[in-house]
Amino acid sequence: MLTPEVVHPDLSVGAVLRSRLVQPPRAAITDRAGAPIVIDRPVVTVGLQPSRVTDLPVTVARAAELTGVDRAALLGRVTAAKPDAFVEVITLRREAYDAKRDALRLLPGVVLREGVRQLAPTTSFARALLGKVGPATAEIVKRSAGAVRPDQVVGLSGLQSRYDAQLGGTPGVTVEAVGPKGSPNRLVFATPPVPGTPIQLTLDPAVQQAADAALLTAPAGRTAALVVVQPSTGDVLAVANNGPQGPGLDRALTGRYPPGSTFKIASTLALLREGLTPAQTVACPATVTVSGKQFSNAENEVLGAQPFRVDFANSCNTAFVGSADRITSEQLQAAARDLGYGAYDLGVGAAVADVPVTSDPVQHAAQVIGQGQVLASPLSVAVSAATVATGRLRPPRLLMSVPATAPGPALPQAADLRALTRLVVTQGTARVLASVPGAPVSGKTGTAEFGTDVPPRTHAWFTGFSGDLAFAVLVEDSGFGGVVAAPVAGALLRGLR
Incomplete structure (x- = not known):
């Protein structure tokens, strides 16, 4: 008979094992002097919560006007979303968001999330060459044959994609024993993440x-x-x-x-x-x-x-x-x-x-x-x-x-x-x-x-x-x-x- 102790000696009745991927910091792409080009920079993700939008066509039209996204596509995504969902409109660099902040805050149903993203100094800085980083697409996950998880941040294009394995490093894994509600989780296994290796370009x-x-x-x-x-x-x-x-x-x-x-x-x-x-x-x-x-x-x-x-x-x-x-x-x-x-x-x-x-x-x-x-x-x-x-x-x-x-x-x-x-x-x-x-x-x-x-x-x-x-x-x-x-x-x- 398979018992919790057979799976792991510290696993009690009613407990389960939960694994979590620990992604290392992404290595930098640097310039000819060794200074990072692509680093964590502040961003604001603009989204809409359908249940809080009072006039959907008007709000979507205004959001599209302010951010430059396709109005029809945004309307379709908001319409199809659950009432309390966060429907991402666009992620803006902090300076770009600040220029539109007051107008965006007036939108009924707008939700603003601050964060960081790996970005070059400007939106145009060798953009096609450097490429983009973001959550793995369904196609990337499928092509990886299990090596990439849906929540993993990867290179999507350019050098970020070409050298994703080098820049991204190797994720670590933690496995916790999750007990019945109210009992503390217990770490039963862990491998540390291995940081990526930078790439130095000749760019000035x-x-x-x-x-x-x-x-x-x-x-x-x-x-x-x-x-x-x-x-x-x-x-x-x-x-x-x-x-x-x-x-x-x-x-x-x-x-x-x-x-x-x-x-x-x-x-x-x-x-x-x-x-x-x-x-x-x-x-x-x-x-x-x-x-x-x-x-x-x-x-x-x-x-x-x-x-x-x-x-x-x-x-x-x-x-x-x-x-x-x-x-x-x-x-x-x-x-x-x-x-x-x-x-x-x-x-x-x-x-x-x-x-x-x-x-x-x-x-x-x-x-x-x-x-x-x-x-x-x-x-x-x-x-x-x-x-x-x-x-x-x-x-x-x-x-x-x-x-x-x-x-x-x-x-x-x-x-x-x-x-x-x-x-x-x-x-x-x-x-x-x-x-x-x-x-x-x-x-x-x-x-x-x-x-x-x-x-x-x-x-x-x-x-x-x-x-x-x-x-x-x-x-x-x-x-x-x-x-x-x-x-x-x-x-x-x-x-x-």
Whole structure:
């Protein structure tokens, strides 16, 4: 016969055993100096108690207006809840709640719960990269095969999810003998929780916050991304995203776009290797036709016969297309690879740049100006600028625990590339950056066509370097790189000076 004593010698008649998970403090994600980025910060969870709501449609509409949540979805959840349930509306950072506190307190049926949550310094701070922490979803619990409990706090996205086991540590367990009502509980077994291990990133908080702020200067309603790399080390200093859907989707690392004229840096490297010089005259006519396909310049620009450095500074498409037969597709691919268009293991998802070899002369001509089938992320484009700045490719690094990769061989053409990219700012399509204080700015604008509309829609790009910072700005579906993206780069640099 099974008796309580058989289960445990201290278990009395009428008592039961109750286990409880003891979760350790979550380890920090730290910046390059070792300071925690994501730490416990005060929050207020706003909720509604249906039984206390006097006019449900009006209250829900006002709550949705104040918090930005979907009104219909909130109404459905409140309607379906039990009368005395706590229906969560939103969890706000303390400072965001304080700005709306008086209005929220006036809502009939509102319930406010103070607490803490693991958060970055601001709502936009590398949000897509860092990810979120919260109660395990039903899907996560199911996928864990019993390793994760429904009440457990886990990483839900980004680095928090990728390194959840390392950051979360190992929960402890307590088992208590719970006696009949009124008798004290007795601890019969316990294992202590094992704290998680921090992750140190290469991010620089000052650069990251300047990048986040710079993206706010992009045209309203446009999706934008910005990556900053340290040329001397390859360290990624900032990963910023913004747009109508917020900063939660990491286009900076995982997006793949035609790089447009920013890719002319790679084309120029290939041309220089084949003997072209910046002083050599290269025609910039209105149009150039390749195997029946006509290529033209932005706004039908015509420069005529000019030194190549003038063509580069003014981003003349026809000068590059007309020079495409000087290099092979393989040489173009090699130049792009040597600048940093490739695949990188950052410890988190990152898109692979694609510069395919082609035997089609039209495709080759298009790829020389960063169109065709060339695709790259803002990270790859930023790395190419960093390579020009130092004359050596240093693969990007995001985790300080990963040893820095040895730099690639010196590029003999780097000095010419630096001079050409400087001309873009002093005499070319990025003159808007000529007055930025501090170290001189060099770079390349890009206006990348996409889709099938006539005239085509365009993404705006700017990539460049200044001092020990290299960067790439992308603003989706927004116009010319020199008009839209270059000013965002200027905002970044001014924010740091």
